[in-house]
Amino acid sequence: MLRYLRLLFDNFTLVLLAVVATASLLPAHGQGAEVFNRLTAVAIALLFFMHGAKLSRQAIVAGATHWRLHLLVFGCTFVLFPLIGLALKPLLLPLLGEALYVGVLFLCVLPGTVQSAIAFTSLAGGNVPAAVCSASASSILGIVLTPLLVAALLQMQAGSAVSPLDSMVLISAQLLLPFVAGHLLRPLIGGLVERHRVWLGRVDQGSILLVVYTALSASVVEGLWQSVSGARLALLTLVCCGLLALVLSLTAWLGRILGFNREDRITIIFGGSKKSMATGVPMAKVLFAGALLGPALLPLMIFHQIQLMVCAVLAQHYARKGKGLSPKQTPVP
Template identity: 50%
Template sequence: MSLRRAEAVLARFGFDRYMLMLVLTVVLATVLPARGVGATILSHVTYWVIALLFFLYGAKLSTATIVAGLANWRLQLSVLALTFLLFPILALALKPLSLIWLPTAIGVGFLYIGCLPSTVQSSVAFTAVSGGNVAGAVCAASISNLIGVVLSPLLFALLIPQGTGYGVEPSAIWKIVQQILLPFAAGQLCRPLLAGWLARYRKPTMIVDRGSILLIVYAAFSAGVVNGIWQVISAPSLGVLVVLCLVLLAMVMGAAVLVARLTGMDHADLMAVLYCGSTKSLATGLPMAGILFAGQDISLVILPLMVFHLLQLAVCAVISQRMAGRLDLRAAE
């Protein structure tokens, strides 16, 4: 079987090159983890790569698109309610189940998922493939991430129980603003100078986007391997985590469809609410975790987010392909 054919087969089940690279990055960190001076250099490089990533996000984001998307207030409020209200409640309800079979750090990570903002690029891409409201999705996902820079750590601080050893230092929020929000704002200010170049050359931006996430994953799991992560988490425990993440994803997706239908949204808005309201951002969640859980066993904390992210990509890819197929059939009639 050729490489292209193999990729086509995997794509039917929602697995693309990026997902495979995420898995291979974890494998690489397991076999060749960064240690000593290499780990120190890697942490400094990762910091500036993340800042560059959010600078580019700010430079790419069109203010006109945000203004247009804000007009659809039902869509925007629905996504925000799903992301920052329903998600944390469901994660909090499922967390006790995770603690029955899983270490405390993974239970904390499961709760952390519920507090994060929506993903941007993948939710917008899935919305476009499904014939959804792309402008509304761009607006909803972007606002979710901007609000999430401050709201996510505050939500986590509110929900995390005392005595777990995990908490949010007040200084952590300022560090998050420095690394994520300030570069984003600088990118918005530089947008008039960079927008044309970024529109013409999308590949460098994608390399920074995907590369930064892979770099963070490698750094986090390198530290975990050095601390013995695979001696703590077993294959059955990993299976339990996958099931819990699937349950959480299914409940939120069901709620998203229900909300969209009850509020009388059309197909385009429903697709935007489904993808933006049920997904969580790895690009924002990983650097934020590096600040919130500095000095702690971050590899176990981010493991639920990694698993949830891979599952959401696979499930959303399958759904979007089916939606695209239905649109093609309608167009052919």
């Protein structure tokens, strides 16, 4: 129960809300904004350097023989999600407006999470080695696939994304190179990274918070809260809830009709339905600029918290079913 509560009510979420409030009330501007922009660039490079250093080669290749499961998780992450975002355009564009709809599309093309997908899979009694492999590979592939998908999906939205070539150059320079450098240096610093995982986790979270503050500050100065009303924010929250519910249902259904066992179905549900804030926030900073940055981040921040809360409840439900604690034993959907 304590583990469940930690997943549902984490300190990082509370601090994130405080950062959003601070950026809304006291946004950085002028010379201060320039300083924060430079700090953010360093923080993003450090964030991806540490991601590369933490990811062992064994974790990357572990379970690679379970290709059907990994292919399904990747398909849900990089094909199913974007197709849903495109299919919902006639509904979402009038409801949310163009800027927030671009943010929803950006959310749909992001890679899955690593830490929380593995944690929920473990808690629910799923296939943890497969979850480690899928989540790790999704994070790496996303560095390349996400900017390409952003360019492809938003090519009709004038000015909302840079060209595919520019995207790849920016991502390679600011995200991929630090990631590769960190991974190549893992033999030298891997022990240090393992011994200080808790402290480095705080560095990760601090980097994300800095990027969120800088990005929202720029958007607030550009009039973010004048263009995004309370009613539209409530609609966006409902959209994120509906999107998560749809993907959770589809991943459960696909796992069942394709004949995966219970443990693999749990892995597919938690691996294929989640989106990474740790990767998404820095990528948004690279791919979007000016007034577009804040709306691009809002759907991700809302979806991130909803997925944590819902998946924490689901993980507990599946864990009880697996232990036979329910009076009416039923298979995982």
